Amino acid sequence: SSGINAEYGQAEKPKDAKKKPAKSGKPAVITYTFDHAEGEKKNVSGDMPASYSPGYVEAAWYDWWEKSGFFKPEYGRDITEPNPEGSYCMVIPPPNVTGILHIGHALTNSIEDALVRYNRMMGKTTLWVPGCDHAGIATQVVVEKQLRKTRDLSRHDIGREAFVAEAMKWKVEKEAYIYKQLRAMGGTLR
Numbered sequence: 001s002s003g004i005n006a007e008y009g010q011a012e013k014p015k016d017a018k019k020k021p022a023k024s025g026k027p028a029v030i031t032y033t034f035d036h037a038e039g040e041k042k043n044v045s046g047d048m049p050a051s052y053s054p055g056y057v058e059a060a061w062y063d064w065w066e067k068s069g070f071f072k073p074e075y076g077r078d079i080t081e082p083n084p085e086g087s088y089c090m091v092i093p094p095p096n097v098t099g100i101l102h103i104g105h106a107l108t109n110s111i112e113d114a115l116v117r118y119n120r121m122m123g124k125t126t127l128w129v130p131g132c133d134h135a136g137i138a139t140q141v142v143v144e145k146q147l148r149k150t151r152d153l154s155r156h157d158i159g160r161e162a163f164v165a166e167a168m169k170w171k172v173e174k175e176a177y178i179y180k181q182l183r184a185m186g187g188t189l190r
Contacts, residue, residue, distance in 0.1 A: 029053065029055060030049040030051075030053035030055065030056045031053070031055045031056055031059070032055065032056045032059035032060060034046060036060060038063055039063045039064060039066070039067035040060075040064060040067075041064050042059065042060040042061055042064060058184075058186070061186075062183055062186060065188075070188070071128075071188045071189060071190050072190065073087075073125045073126060073127040073190065074125065075120075077125070079125070083123070083124065083125040085122065085123035085124045085125075086124050086125075087124055087125040087126070087127075088115075088116065088119035088120075088124045088125070088126045088127075089126070089127045089128075089129070090112060090115065090116060090127075090128050090129070091128075091129045091131050092109065092112065092128070092129065092130050092131045092182075092189075093108070093131060094131035095178060096136070096138045096139065097139050097170070097171045097174040097175050097178065098138050098139055098141075098142045098174070099142070099174065100174070100177055100178065100181060101178055101181045101182070105181075106185060109182060109185060109187055110185070112128065112187075113128070113185075113186075113187045113188055116128040116188050117188055120188070126188075127190055128187070128188055128189055128190060129189075129190060130179060130182060130187075130189045130190075139167060139170065139171060140155075140167060142170070143155075143163070143166055143167045143170050146170070147163075147166065
């Protein structure tokens with residue numbers, strides 16, 4: 001045999017060629033396992049993992065940043081005195097509480113975070129306030145769909161008070177998750 005598959009013009013593998021070992025699925029997730037008190041600076045004295053592992057790298061830092069007061073407007077200065085460098089304040093445009101944040105939110109929040117960090121590095125008193133939707137019409141639509149899907153009911157079937165309670169339950173749940181996502185991105189929120 002010439003080693004070429006005549007029909008397709010591709011090289012043939014010899015019959016005795018070694019097979020590659022089968023992959024065992026997903027690579028192991030490397031996590032940060034050092035003992036440390038919550039809010040204390042992360043112990044970085046151990047060896048780093050051979051490959052990047054977000055769970056390892058990002059673990060424990062945000063709690064320490066918050067405990068250290070890095071995101072407070074008055075960080076490093078007396079807030080009762082006017083800051084000669086000025087101030088910078090921004091509110092996150094509130095995402096709808098219709099679900100979870102998506103890549104568009106991540107992009108917007110990354111840009112806003114960079115602006116806040118830049119102004120903080122310039123010596124200004126900074127405040128970045130998280131906002132969240134108040135459970136408006138978009139939320140009503142999502143909750144109505146969820147009611148229909150899970151319990152085959154409409155808002156009319158359960159009545160106004162029960163529907164408002166369902167909408168508020170949804171809002172509280174999604175709002176908490178949205179704030180958790182914002183923190184996971186490392187945003188310098190107050």
